[in-house]
Structures are given as structure tokens and as C-alpha cells.
Amino acid sequence: GEDVEQSLFLSVREGDSSVINCTYTDSSSTYLYWYKQEPGAGLQLLTYIFSNMDMKQDQRLTVLLNKKDKHLSLRIADTQTGDSAIYFCAERRGYGGATNKLIFGTGTLLAVQP
Amino acid sequence: SQTIHQWPATLVQPVGSPLSLECTVEGTSNPNLYWYRQAAGRGLQLLFYSVGIGQISSEVPQNLSASRPQDRQFILSSKKLLLSDSGFYLCAWCAQGKNTEAFFGQGTRLTVV
Helix, strand or coil: CCCCEECCEEEEECCCCEEEEEECCCCCCCEEEEEEECCCCCEEEEEEEECCCCEEEECCEEEEEECCCCEEEEEECCCCHHHCEEEEEEEEECCCHHHCEEEECCCEEEEEEC | CCEEEEECCEEEECCCCCEEEEEEEECCCCCEEEEEEEECCEEEEEEEEEEECCEEEECCCCCCEEEEEECCEEEEEECCCCHHHCEEEEEEEECCCCCCCCEECCCEEEEEC
């Protein structure tokens, strides 16, 4: 199927690490993304990973990709209250042309407790 | 630098009325353009995407249509709105042919009453 699955909700305490998981479906996806959406706003790209990579770290963010299991995760270290938002994973299917689609997951609401 | 504009930010329309949401991109040429709908604050559903002028691909059957009359203009329309068309609509663009991020507009909150 076309679904990109995520858990709906995650609650963590401030200062802890958050891990948001995503399962995608298309093994030919070239790039995988994590986006953040704050209330009533558009989406902001946090980070992305190319499908031939296993891990990417960017400051407090670590992305892990298990291509065999089609599993993507986002770890946020030292989670802050400002990290509270909905997080979407997305896969980019195809490369150029009419198959160049961005398919988003269902979104995970991260709630950070002070 | 590239920017994306989407308007209006909010819209309240009666059932049966027409709809036109506009999205324009500046600072780039020949972008891929996308319309997404986010219902009830969760989940992004791809509605339409376009790889060039006049080229529209529809992802789901629905009451909406899209057009791309110019390279950097993407319009979402309906002839007669339904209650179920209510939602948060997001326009996005990304460069063709290579990996770049998708840039999103600020969204339009559509309420059909």
C-alpha cells in the first residue's frame, strides 16, 4: 500500500530524549525526510537522509534508517518544550518526472512535559 | 532566495460555493508543485502534484481540481464545495530532478459551512 505509518502520540519530559518512529512502504524511495509542524502553521523541514545512508546527525537530531525493514526514526536529544509539535516523516518516490511524489506519514504529536 | 506564497490564510465558504486557492513560487523555475490537505490537524494527504505547466496528476478522486496556468502558479479549485472539503490546505514546491527539501506555504484553513 501507499501508507507511511507513524505512532500518533508521544509524551516525554523536558530534558529526556524523544524517539519518533516511521515505517514507509516503497523500498525504491530515494530520500526520506522529517518535518515539524507547529500549531496552525505550515511544515518546516528538520532533516533528511538519502536512502544509501544508515544514520545522519544534525545537532540534537539523529536520524536512523533501516532500509531492510523500511524503518526510519528521529531522535531528539535533550527535548525542550519548544519541540512540542507534530512530526511528519515523508518519502520521496521516484527521481524526477511524473513519479516524483512526496508521501507523508500520519504525523506524531510530541508533547513535552516541563 | 526562493519563497512560496499561499493565500488566503483562512476562508469560510458556504456549501455549494466555488473555491479558488492560489499558490505562487518565486526565485526558482520549473518546480514540482503539490497540494496537500490536512484534516482535523493530523495526516497530510497528497491531492495533486504537477511537474510542469498544464501537467496535473490527481492522487485521490474528489470534489477538487488543480491547474497550473503558469510555471510558478498552482491553483486549487472547486465548482461546488462540500462540507467534507473543510480542512487545512498546504501548497509545497521542490526542485525537479534532484533531492532538495520541499518548501511549504503557510496553509489555508478552509471551513465549509
